Amino acid sequence: MGTLMEDVIDWGGEIFGREHMETIKACVQCGKCTGVCPSGRITALRTRKIFQMVQQDMREEIYNSPELWFCSTCYTCYERCPKGVKTTDLIRVIRNVASKDGYMHLQHKMVSLYVIKTGHTVPVNLDVAHMREELSKNVYPIDAIAPTVQRIPGIADKAGYPELADKPEQMEQLRTIFKETGHAKFVGFNWDKMDLDVSDEEMEAAGLKKKA
């Protein structure tokens, strides 16, 4: 394992190009990013400090700081940094590296869980199917279940539209991607259980109900 900065440049470099990530070296700690940050007004996030912590290789501290996860990726600081530091993209990559090293919050693993299981972060449900039925009459024809991945076995039957059942091969394509990139392992997804490898107690501690 190299320094945190090297990890950030390597991981993010393969997506954004290394020069994009290396802009972190140009950060002069002026604090403008912190000054314009809407999150920083109500949370402990100090954007400038995030980059300082990377520059000083404070891996443990940054992985354990809740502030890292209070950035809404609004790109205000990105637009305004006087030194051209690609701030928001760096924050996303720092979070990737933390996640990869096992510092991923359960709330965020749930985002992955839904996509791996259903193809959507927010999948369809019966209420929505009925809402869509109404809209189809009142506004414009749309199917009760949109023809996207929507891997929720049985829902088309329950909604009364068996012909709108999902095509499992679409979900298979996505799962192939998850396996190929190693993402499923990364979040602790168990293919046999088709669920995260977490206990109900851990779910409760994070304020989550087990429902997926």
Added chain:
Amino acid sequence: MGEYLGTYAYFLGCITPNRYPGIEAATKKIFKEFGVETKEMEGAACCPAPGAFGSLDLHTWLPIAARNIAIAEEMDLEIYVTCNGCYGSLQEADHLMKEHPKVKEEANRILGKIGREYKGTSKINHSIVLFHDLIGLDRIKERVKIPMDGVNVAEHYGCHFLKPSEVRGQGSSETPHQIKDLVEAVGAKAVDYKDMLMCCGAGGGVRSYDAYTSLDWTRQKIVNAMNVGADCMVHPCAFCHLQLDRGQSEIAKALGVTNMLPIIFFSQFIGLAMGFNEKEVGLDIQKTKIPDKIRDKFNSG
């Protein structure tokens, strides 16, 4: 029906079809009114969210976005979206694969395993840009039946439609004009308010991480708009809509207040001005309702 202006693949994402399908039905309807045809993208997935999913694993985010774009390429159509998150992901992935041949190569190595390929031939359009530039303000003005004069609109652009501006290419992220132009074309007045460009507070996984913080952020935005006498907020993003509409109802409940700021997706707002009532543009099924000022126009007309 207007003259035929083209056919586009509609990338739906998650929030639009699965939480606010009124946005989907109304956008298709109003597009059709102006001669823009829509085709469905069969088997499209989550974009996946640029902030939330992108914060976890960009190396998986990219091939999933590439697969989504490939579906439209197979249809030989350009894409339109009704969510800034979808726009952010697809437009950014497209940009990165065009900028960096190696990124495209790696995405295609993975897509090869599922029999697909990203070529870079389908432009990713935000629906608001098609309304503004393809349909154009003049055609919209011609179709106004119920002018929105007297209605004060707080613009909310959201983040990923405009920023990063060097990638999005939608002009200045400090002085955006698209919503203002559209609402003024149908007779309403865009009113400036404190921190107009502030994020809705839901992005980047903040809402799932800490709902309280996220809603407190949203509350500030809504209060700022109410303080200048806005009658409603008009925006181009299904994800912001979830936060501003449903999130606002959670805030109102927690604070014990009943007064809420109506939140309206831009195509539904234009639909109202074209004389379709709230039910006919699918605004009757959301938490916040249309402003009384607009309802009165329908009742007196």
